[in-house]
Amino acid sequence: MKFIIETYGCQMNVADSEMISTIMENSGYELTDTLTDADIIMFNTCSVRQHAEDRVIGRISNEVARKISNKNLVIGVVGCMAQRLGKELGEMNTKIDFVVGVDNYFKLPEIIEGLYNKRHFVSSVDMNHKEIYHDIYPIRSNELNAFVTIMRGCNNFCTYCIVPYVRGRERSRSVDEIIKEIKIAGEKGIKEVTLLGQNVNSYSWEGINFPKLLQKVNKVDGISRVRFVTSHPKDISDELIETMASCDKVCEHIHLPVQSGNNEILKVMNRNYTAEHYLNRISKLRSLIPNIAITTDVIAGFPGETEEQFQDTYNLMKEIRYDFAFMFKYSPRIGTKAAEFNNQVEEAVRLERLQRLIDLQTEITHEKYKEQIGQIKEVYVEGPSKKDENEYSGKSRDFKITIFPGDESLVGKLIKVKVEDAVGWTLKGHLVE
Ligand code: SAH
Numbered sequence: 001m002k003f004i005i006e007t008y009g010c011q012m013n014v015a016d017s018e019m020i021s022t023i024m025e026n027s028g029y030e031l032t033d034t035l036t037d038a039d040i041i042m043f044n045t046c047s048v049r050q051h052a053e054d055r056v057i058g059r060i061s062n063e064v065a066r067k068i069s070n071k072n073l074v075i076g077v078v079g080c081m082a083q084r085l086g087k088e089l090g091e092m093n094t095k096i097d098f099v100v101g102v103d104n105y106f107k108l109p110e111i112i113e114g115l116y117n118k119r120h121f122v123s124s125v126d127m128n129h130k131e132i133y134h135d136i137y138p139i140r141s142n143e144l145n146a147f148v149t150i151m152r153g154c155n156n157f158c159t160y161c162i163v164p165y166v167r168g169r170e171r172s173r174s175v176d177e178i179i180k181e182i183k184i185a186g187e188k189g190i191k192e193v194t195l196l197g198q199n200v201n202s203y204s205w206e207g208i209n210f211p212k213l214l215q216k217v218n219k220v221d222g223i224s225r226v227r228f229v230t231s232h233p234k235d236i237s238d239e240l241i242e243t244m245a246s247c248d249k250v251c252e253h254i255h256l257p258v259q260s261g262n263n264e265i266l267k268v269m270n271r272n273y274t275a276e277h278y279l280n281r282i283s284k285l286r287s288l289i290p291n292i293a294i295t296t297d298v299i300a301g302f303p304g305e306t307e308e309q310f311q312d313t314y315n316l317m318k319e320i321r322y323d324f325a326f327m328f329k330y331s332p333r334i335g336t337k338a339a340e341f342n343n344q345v346e347e348a349v350r351l352e353r354l355q356r357l358i359d360l361q362t363e364i365t366h367e368k369y370k371e372q373i374g375q376i377k378e379v380y381v382e383g384p385s386k387k388d389e390n391e392y393s394g395k396s397r398d399f400k401i402t403i404f405p406g407d408e409s410l411v412g413k414l415i416k417v418k419v420e421d422a423v424g425w426t427l428k429g430h431l432v433e
């Protein structure tokens with residue numbers, strides 16, 4: 001039996017899909033990357049914004065049509081939307097065979113086998129507030145980068161966010177398991193690891209906090225680069241910044257979601273920091289790691305946001321000059337506090353504010369990328385560029401896509417590229433010896 005997983009949402013879902021693949025293969029199922037070969041199609045879904053859900057619902061409706069020609073085809077939904085909607089999904093689309101939530105992936109083989117015996121819809125979405133995925137070392141969907149989950153869940157309850165409801169409470173994995181997983185990746189020739197968690201700064205295992213974990217990861221042989229997402233501005237300590245600066249493998253990049261530049265809005269968002277605190281963290285980062293790239297997430301049109309409050313976000317982005325930003329218009333999520341607020345901002349205003357942020361950031365990103373011209377960057381080569389097959393593409397330590405004329409033999413290597421041009425979000429250059 002062959003299965004395929006289509007993955008949506010954040011890196012946590014990417015890592016979970018690799019874990020699901022291991023669980024399935026250990027039970028005799030075979031992973032395929034061709035939809036038409038699959039006996040089982042799974043959608044690993046995201047609930048963070050309405051748009052993320054709508055997209056996948058559209059995809060599922062397309063795929064269920066295959067059941068007309070392939071009566072044995074099994075279609076399942078896993079991930080955050082599965083967790084959020086549970087059996088409701090089966091009512092929305094009766095062609096869905098199973099819905100399995102984020103804490104029940106161990107049950108997948110058994111559930112699927114059960115379906116082959118007596119075909120009726122199954123929903124399994126119980127939550128478990130302890131870490132349950134022990135001793136499974138994922139099949140990597142990507143041979144160059146290892147995404148390693150270090151903690152799951154979130155206790156922060158930002159008022160706009162569905163994640164704590166679908167991912168449950170924070171729990172950390174043991175240091176030994178994490179290091180073992182990274183050693184396995186290093187032995188396979190993977191040079192880059194990304195440590196994953198909704199709030200990596202909350203990592204805690206038997207007295208080992210996140211900076212201490214980073215120091216241990218920094219020592220693993222074979223690995224050359226260490227990244228991590230996501231950091232919460234309220235928890236980013238001096239110890240962490242100093243550790244980033246002193247660990248040679250930790251890359252010069254931090255993703256530090258700001259969400260808003262206005263203190264009142266930050267307060268209603270339950271973010272637990274002020275714009276001043278955020279700026280203080282940025283200056284500490286920049287003073288200890290001068291060439292650090294900083295990226296962020298922002299939300300436009302949070303309930304009650306006035307034009308002046310929005311201006312604070314705009315001006316903060318202008319002041320910080322992020323290398324890149326993920327910008328979203330506020331999307332009300334049922335079950336979160338902010339969705340209940342009676343001062344929702346009109347859709348047209350949300351969109352218009354979002355557009356202003358995008359215009360500003362596009363300009364800043366272009367300027368920042370142009371500033372790189374003349375520099376020599378270390379690039380981890382990932383493969384041919386999508387646009388031109390004679391060009392190869394990889395990422396710099398500061399997380400910038402860099403393309404250069406190259407060949408297949410360079411894939412998986414760390415090379416030096418001299419930057420000659422910057423086009424959009426891409427640096428262009430030539431290999432230097
Ligand atoms: N744990 C991470 C990621 C959370 S989800 C963190 O705390 O940063 C990724 C991003 O989606 C968030 O940073 C936020 O900017 C955005 N987001 C979350 N809920 C949203 C909502 N209801 N509407 C719009 N954007 C949202």
Ligand code: SF4
Pocket residue numbers: 154155156157158161162163164198199232
């Ligand atoms: Fe959501 Fe806030 Fe937790 Fe991030 S820290 S996952 S935004 S509740």
Ligand code: F3S
Pocket residue numbers: 008009010011012013045046047048079080162163166167
């Ligand atoms: Fe989406 Fe779930 Fe990640 S809601 S952002 S896939 S944790």
